[in-house]
Amino acid sequence: MSTLLWLALPYIALTSFLVGHVWRYRHDQFGWTTRSSQMYESRLLRLGSPLFHFGLLAVIGGHVMGLMIPKSWTEFVGISDGTYHLVSVTAGTAAGTATVAGLAILLYRRFTVSAVRKATTRGDKVMYALLAAAILTGMVNTVGENLIGGGYDYRATVSVWFRGLFTFSAQPDVMTGIPLSFQVHNVIVLVLLGIWPYTRLVHVFSAPLGYLVRPYVVYRSRDPKRPDANRYARAWGDQHE
Amino acid sequence: MRVMAQLAMVMNLDKCIGCHTCSVTCKQAWTNRGGVEYAWFNNVETRPGQGYPRQYQDQEKWKGGWELNKRGKLTLRTGSRLKRLLNIFANPDMPTVADYYEPWTYDYQNLLSAPPSDTTPTAKPKSSITGEDTKVTWGANWDDDLGGGPEQIGKDPVLGKLSEQVKLEFEQTFMFYLPRICEHCLNPSCAASCPSGAIYKRAEDGIVLVDQDKCRGWRQCVTGCPYKKIYFNHKTGKAEKCTFCYPRVEVGIPTVCSETCVGRLRYIGVLLYDADKVGEAASVKDDKDLYPAQLDVFLNPHDPRVVAEAERAGISGEWIEAAQNSPVYRLIVDYQLALPLHPEYRTMPMVWYVPPLSPVVDVLSETGHDGEEVGNLFGAIDALRIPVEYLAELFTAGDVGPVRASLQRLAAMRAHMRQVNLGEDVDDSIAASVRLAPGEIESMYRLLAIAKYEDRYVIPAGAGSDAHRLEALTTGCSLDGDGGPGMTAFDVMTEKFQLTDTNGAAPPDKTKRINLLDWDGVNTSGLFPGSGSSGNGSSGNGSAGAGAAHEPEAIG
Numbered sequence: 001m002s003t004l005l006w007l008a009l010p011y012i013a014l015t016s017f018l019v020g021h022v023w024r025y026r027h028d029q030f031g032w033t034t035r036s037s038q039m040y041e042s043r044l045l046r047l048g049s050p051l052f053h054f055g056l057l058a059v060i061g062g063h064v065m066g067l068m069i070p071k072s073w074t075e076f077v078g079i080s081d082g083t084y085h086l087v088s089v090t091a092g093t094a095a096g097t098a099t100v101a102g103l104a105i106l107l108y109r110r111f112t113v114s115a116v117r118k119a120t121t122r123g124d125k126v127m128y129a130l131l132a133a134a135i136l137t138g139m140v141n142t143v144g145e146n147l148i149g150g151g152y153d154y155r156a157t158v159s160v161w162f163r164g165l166f167t168f169s170a171q172p173d174v175m176t177g178i179p180l181s182f183q184v185h186n187v188i189v190l191v192l193l194g195i196w197p198y199t200r201l202v203h204v205f206s207a208p209l210g211y212l213v214r215p216y217v218v219y220r221s222r223d224p225k226r227p228d229a230n231r232y233a234r235a236w237g238d239q240h241e
Numbered sequence: 242m243r244v245m246a247q248l249a250m251v252m253n254l255d256k257c258i259g260c261h262t263c264s265v266t267c268k269q270a271w272t273n274r275g276g277v278e279y280a281w282f283n284n285v286e287t288r289p290g291q292g293y294p295r296q297y298q299d300q301e302k303w304k305g306g307w308e309l310n311k312r313g314k315l316t317l318r319t320g321s322r323l324k325r326l327l328n329i330f331a332n333p334d335m336p337t338v339a340d341y342y343e344p345w346t347y348d349y350q351n352l353l354s355a356p357p358s359d360t361t362p363t364a365k366p367k368s369s370i371t372g373e374d375t376k377v378t379w380g381a382n383w384d385d386d387l388g389g390g391p392e393q394i395g396k397d398p399v400l401g402k403l404s405e406q407v408k409l410e411f412e413q414t415f416m417f418y419l420p421r422i423c424e425h426c427l428n429p430s431c432a433a434s435c436p437s438g439a440i441y442k443r444a445e446d447g448i449v450l451v452d453q454d455k456c457r458g459w460r461q462c463v464t465g466c467p468y469k470k471i472y473f474n475h476k477t478g479k480a481e482k483c484t485f486c487y488p489r490v491e492v493g494i495p496t497v498c499s500e501t502c503v504g505r506l507r508y509i510g511v512l513l514y515d516a517d518k519v520g521e522a523a524s525v526k527d528d529k530d531l532y533p534a535q536l537d538v539f540l541n542p543h544d545p546r547v548v549a550e551a552e553r554a555g556i557s558g559e560w561i562e563a564a565q566n567s568p569v570y571r572l573i574v575d576y577q578l579a580l581p582l583h584p585e586y587r588t589m590p591m592v593w594y595v596p597p598l599s600p601v602v603d604v605l606s607e608t609g610h611d612g613e614e615v616g617n618l619f620g621a622i623d624a625l626r627i628p629v630e631y632l633a634e635l636f637t638a639g640d641v642g643p644v645r646a647s648l649q650r651l652a653a654m655r656a657h658m659r660q661v662n663l664g665e666d667v668d669d670s671i672a673a674s675v676r677l678a679p680g681e682i683e684s685m686y687r688l689l690a691i692a693k694y695e696d697r698y699v700i701p702a703g704a705g706s707d708a709h710r711l712e713a714l715t716t717g718c719s720l721d722g723d724g725g726p727g728m729t730a731f732d733v734m735t736e737k738f739q740l741t742d743t744n745g746a747a748p749p750d751k752t753k754r755i756n757l758l759d760w761d762g763v764n765t766s767g768l769f770p771g772s773g774s775s776g777n778g779s780s781g782n783g784s785a786g787a788g789a790a791h792e793p794e795a796i797g
Contacts, residue, residue: 029454029455030453030454030477030479032457033456033457033458033477033478033479034457034458034459034478035458035478036458036459036460036473036478037475038331038332038335038337038460038473039335039337039338039460039473039475040337040338040370040475041337042331042335042337045331046331046333049330049331050330050331052330053330054330114371114373115338115368115370115371118370118371118372119475119476203457203458206437206457208326208329208436208437208438208457208459209326210438211322211325211326211435211436211437211438212322212323212326214438216432216433217428217429217432217433217442218432218435218438218440218441218442219441219442219443219444220441220442220443220444221443221444221445222443222444222445222446
């Protein structure tokens with residue numbers, strides 16, 4: 001059981017995540033979009049969407065820090081366990097609260113504004129359920145375990161296991177000993193990662209950072225010689241202003 | 242100098258009767274699909290009026306186009322690039338579908354399927370977006386012909402810029418139609434605000450297009466365009482816009498809106514411009530200088546230096562010739578009749594308008610004056626400040642000078658041509674008063690009033706510098722041959738109609754004779770009776786040849 005959950009599932013999910021994105025990028029450029037519903041309703045979106053997205057960006061940043069940076073490194077630069085715990089709990093609670101508030105507004109909007117509800121696909125609903133579950137269990141971990149409860153040092157277990165996945169030396173047995181809420185959170189996130197490329201979440205990977213350095217106006221040649229090869233790269237050549 | 246070519250359009254507003262044929266045919270061609278029910282790549286709005294979407298010209302509200310920042314540098318009115326990215330999760334300046342109008346259809350099924358009742362069944366309006374019952378309260382041309390009265394018309398943002406007295410008089414007196422498509426700007430703010438770089442300007446013909454594969458649905462372009470001519474397809478999650486009917490103009494035929502225009506008021510032609518000067522022209526300090534600055538960007542296609550530079554830039558001879566014969570160049574540069582729509586947005590728009598003189602003529606006629614007498618017309622243009630000021634807010638950022646000059650030339654043309662047509666003594670001073678020669682006025686008249694198809698549309702066939710190469714490809718195909726894809730229509734016909742007599746209908750001695758109706762024009766065998774009695778053309782020729790070959794021998 002522990003091998004299935006903590007060794008097979010993560011590799012299946014991560015493979016699906018990677019291969020799925022490559023496959024979809026190559027075969028479904030037209031479907032690769034945010035599918036924004038701002039056309040239908042703007043007022044609630046302007047409240048909920050920035051709260052949710054900026055909150056989530058902070059949450060993801062926190063996860064990168066907590067999971068990818070080994071405990072020994074932070075100790076080496078002189079950050080004590082107590083300090084780390086304090087910072088992570090405070091920032092995590094703030095970011096998590098913003099995310100949850102934003103998500104609540106967005107979900108309320110999605111189910112009460114008729115046009116938005118009609119534009120919600122079955123895939124969207126599965127994705128929203130998983131995303132909401134992942135965020136809520138995450139909040140339970142941060143607020144319930146670490147803020148109100150005694151605190152759980154996931155950096156000694158979850159993080160080590162997670163990094164082990166990438167060096168093919170993960171110890172699934174470590175994970176059976178962690179609190180149940182952490183286990184549930186991890187499983188939900190793995191499933192979410194697995195279906196990620198087949199949902200509208202792909203828009204995360206088209207974050208348009210290139211806009212900051214690109215010339216304002218893009219010129220493209222109508223080139224009948226090579227209609228397909230370098231089709232996307234061409235947009236960035238031959239431009240002025 | 243860096244020469245680029247642009248396909249541009251001019252619309253002669255005097256001839257627009259507001260029939261919406263252009264809008265309807267455009268919709269049938271491009272936006273009769275789900276997700277763009279509310280979108281009209283071409284729309285016709287009544288001025289004064291709110292326009293479509295409602296009050297789109299109010300840039301204080303919608304933040305479209307460019308502005309000069311404190312340092313005098315050109316920036317998007319909606320903010321810097323960083324600000325755009327920070328607003329990406331919810332665009333604060335984006336119109337919702339209610340600002341356009343909620344598209345609807347009718348429940349026609351109910352007319353047939355309603356159970357028997359005392360009252361006639363009705364077809365209730367249903368929202369095309371939610372499918373639920375809806376109330377129809379606004380449309381793409383709701384205030385058509387000043388519908389809705391002063392209450393609605395008073396919300397025209399252009400009227401808001403005029404003085405109170407002028408405003409009132411205008412509402413009571415004047416009306417004209419303004420058909421609008423994408424402006425295919427030289428300095429497109431939609432492209433500049435696209436985070437994904439999906440909106441591009443085509444280097445060959447200047448048409449601004451959205452790459453549907455690259456668009457990620459960030460919807461910043463909807464805000465960026467001050468003319469609100471980018472539409473978000475709410476089903477596909479991608480931006481869509483007027484394409485200048487590129488599949489049509491690429492083969493040398495006009496756009497659908499132009500082709501079907503009942504009033505024949507649209508002109509399409511090539512303009513050459515100096516791409517190096519665009520940025521500078523778009524950043525001139527005073528809004529009123531934007532129109533002359535843009536005129537200055539256009540290049541004279543008759544100037545040998547311009548032609549040489551154009552050739553060096555890879556523009557084909559066909560395109561240069563089209564630029565020299567361009568009706569658009571004549572209306573914009575030669576006669577300076579056409580003016581840009583809202584140059585103050587600083588996008589350098591490329592669909593220009595000949596302002597309408599008819600409101601002035603109408604007022605004169607209604608008040609019992611001769612609406613075509615030159616003195617009356619000139620006087621009225623000056624006395625009736627109203628139309629001139631309103632038109633100036635539309636076309637020259639409020640500068641009445643160019644509008645007045647354009648209207649005076651139109652008035653002079655009317656007066657001059659009336660004298661010509663009635664056989665009166667032609668007063669050459671009329672033409673001279675608008676700094677034109679009588680011959681120039683008459684050729685202007687031919688372009689505007691006669692407006693022959695081939696004069697209105699001068700579109701180089703195979704729009705693109707590769708046209709000749711492509712042409713060679715289609716005429717010299719290596720797959721030409723029996724049954725191959727390179728077979729000509731004639732080959733197909735030969736095969737289909739069996740160009741030899743195989744149906745046995747010929748007399749028995751003439752079975753190989755060719756039926757002239759079927760003759761392919763090449764093969765002569767069977768065409769002439771042979772010398773032999775068999776009637777077989779080829780064997781008859783053969784035996785005759787053999788006979789001739791033997792003759793010298795016999796003599797020798």
